[in-house]
Amino acid sequence: MAYQDFQAFLRDLEAHGELVRISAPVSPYLEIAEVADRVMKSPGGGKALLFEQPAGYGMPVAINTMGSRRRISMALGVGDIEDLAAEIADLAKPEIPTGWRERLRLLPKLQRLAAVPPRTVSSAPCQEVVLQGPDVDLTRLPILTCWPQDGGPFVTLPLVFTHDPATGKRNVGMYRMQVYDRHTTGMHWQLHKSGAEHHRQSRQAGRRIEIAVALGGDPACTFAAIAPLPPGIDEMLFAGFVRRKPVEMVRCKSVDLSVPAEAEMVLEGYVDPDETRPEGPFGDHTGFYTPIEDYPVFHVTTLTRRRSPVYPATIVGRPPMEDGWMGKAVERVFLPLIKLVAPDIVDMHLPVHGCFHNVALVSIRKRYPGHAFKVMNTLWGLGQLMFTKVILVFDDDVDVQNLDEALWRFANNIDPERDMQVTRGPIDVLDHASRQVGYGSKIGFDCTRKLAAEGYGRVWPEAIAMSAEVRSRIDDLWPSLGLDAGGR
Numbered sequence: 262m263a264y265q266d267f268q269a270f271l272r273d274l275e276a277h278g279e280l281v282r283i284s285a286p287v288s289p290y291l292e293i294a295e296v297a298d299r300v301m302k303s304p305g306g307g308k309a310l311l312f313e314q315p316a317g318y319g320m321p322v323a324i325n326t327m328g329s330r331r332r333i334s335m336a337l338g339v340g341d342i343e344d345l346a347a348e349i350a351d352l353a354k355p356e357i358p359t360g361w362r363e364r365l366r367l368l369p370k371l372q373r374l375a376a377v378p379p380r381t382v383s384s385a386p387c388q389e390v391v392l393q394g395p396d397v398d399l400t401r402l403p404i405l406t407c408w409p410q411d412g413g414p415f416v417t418l419p420l421v422f423t424h425d426p427a428t429g430k431r432n433v434g435m436y437r438m439q440v441y442d443r444h445t446t447g448m449h450w451q452l453h454k455s456g457a458e459h460h461r462q463s464r465q466a467g468r469r470i471e472i473a474v475a476l477g478g479d480p481a482c483t484f485a486a487i488a489p490l491p492p493g494i495d496e497m498l499f500a501g502f503v504r505r506k507p508v509e510m511v512r513c514k515s516v517d518l519s520v521p522a523e524a525e526m527v528l529e530g531y532v533d534p535d536e537t538r539p540e541g542p543f544g545d546h547t548g549f550y551t552p553i554e555d556y557p558v559f560h561v562t563t564l565t566r567r568r569s570p571v572y573p574a575t576i577v578g579r580p581p582m583e584d585g586w587m588g589k590a591v592e593r594v595f596l597p598l599i600k601l602v603a604p605d606i607v608d609m610h611l612p613v614h615g616c617f618h619n620v621a622l623v624s625i626r627k628r629y630p631g632h633a634f635k636v637m638n639t640l641w642g643l644g645q646l647m648f649t650k651v652i653l654v655f656d657d658d659v660d661v662q663n664l665d666e667a668l669w670r671f672a673n674n675i676d677p678e679r680d681m682q683v684t685r686g687p688i689d690v691l692d693h694a695s696r697q698v699g700y701g702s703k704i705g706f707d708c709t710r711k712l713a714a715e716g717y718g719r720v721w722p723e724a725i726a727m728s729a730e731v732r733s734r735i736d737d738l739w740p741s742l743g744l745d746a747g748g749r
């Protein structure tokens with residue numbers, strides 16, 4: 262089911278008991294973050310929160326709206342994120358119909374794809390109010406200061422729209438924005454991201470790059486902004502696929518870009534080719550502060566909004582946080598596409614502790630000597646998985662979603678010298694341990710059973726397990742043993 266807009270999503274969350282309204286005045290300066298952090302860290306991710314009266318501001322703030330398995334699934338219009346993953350797996354199957362029956366079977370798939378392209382509309386809720394030039398005042402928005410040492414307030418859920426200067430193709434990425442004053446912010450597109458690439462190209466041409474930043478809209482659009490799509494694949498096309506309905510786009514008022522018509526608010530403006538300004542510190546996804554670094558400056562020339570908008574926010578910090586659930590959805594939804602290039606992969610788990618880019622646990626159907634190393638190298642060559650610092654590869658009988666099991670196998674199955682591979686390459690810009698920003702080393706461990714052809718001359722032992730017969734006998738006996746139910 263597609264949500265018309267962000268407020269429709271909030272209403273649905275409330276109807277399903279997934280949203281708590283907070284009417285007490287709570288300050289966007291650290292206080293909302295402290296409440297949200299406690300809620301996000303409660304079992305399962307807590308509830309979404311709607312701060313109806315952020316102290317000192319007339320605009321409500323919604324936070325943690327995607328911060329549980331159920332809510333991220335609702336955001337993507339499915340009962341569970343695995344349902345969307347299954348649909349993508351089905352679509353990714355190459356099927357060439359050979360008869361009319363098979364053609365008929367393909368029809369639903371084609372219908373699903375027909376809904377994908379965005380549609381342009383001429384008037385839009387996100388432009389009910391238009392503020393330009395001196396009337397733009399970002400300091401009047403309830404933008405959160407998240408952590409005590411943050412350099413200022415940060416817009417944390419922005420959908421940043423740019424066009425590739427060479428091809429004209431659209432990109433939408435989520436890049437945080439530090440508010441400097443009434444109409445300028447930082448633009449934290451990291452070195453490897455598409456927005457930064459567009460900026461590099463426009464700098465080379467000596468031209469400023471136009472930008473539009475949307476806040477809100479169907480949460481499928483927000484998810485599309487964080488999705489690691491290959492450059493050139495339109496995020497709004499992907500959002501249309503997820504929501505089974507085209508995203509309605511409207512032309513911006515002052516820049517040559519279009520944005521989702523149903524957004525809560527849109528900031529239009531530009532980044533000059535050579536202007537930078539210190540950005541940060543910022544309490545980041547990793548749970549540590551990222552230090553001050555120079556980033557481009559976004560000049561906001563026009564602000565358009567609904568008459569009564571809700572400001573969408575998140576906070577990041579020491580995991581688990583709301584972004585952990587967004588990352589989980591990315592992991593599940595993109596696995597079928599990863600399997601297209603690496604069909605030997607059975608499952609993958611990017612644990613929240615590793616902030617998604619640090620650790621990947623992968624299970625494979627091992628078929629030949631060195632297979633685990635081949636899979637590591639595939640992953641290090643694949644989109645944003647290139648950032649993965651540690652890859653552990655297991656056999657397909659290991660449940661990589663179960664960290665206890667995976668660590669047990671890892672610890673017992675490796676001869677470190679033989680089973681590790683160290684390599685070098687791009688590292689996530691947020692990584693504070695690498696030798697320099699964005700570049701460092703990675704390690705992979707082959708935690709699979711070793712083959713004779715891999716130089717293993719001993720007999721690989723069986724993992725201990727009770728026989729099925731005895732287990733079933735004890736299951737029957739259990740209630741009479743006076744022990745608690747947990748042992749069953």
Ligand SMILES: Cc1cc2nc3c(=O)[nH]c(=O)nc-3n(C[C@H](O)[C@H](O)[C@H](O)COP(=O)(O)O)c2cc1C
Pocket residue numbers: 417418432433434435436437438449450451452453454455456486487488489490575577584587645
């Ligand atoms: C809450 C949140 C905040 C993010 N902030 C940033 C950021 O400040 N800079 C950045 O480069 N990536 C950030 N990301 C990750 C990017 O949005 C993500 O890598 C996305 O795929 C980038 O899109 P692109 O490939 O079109 O550049 C953030 C992700 C989330 C979930």
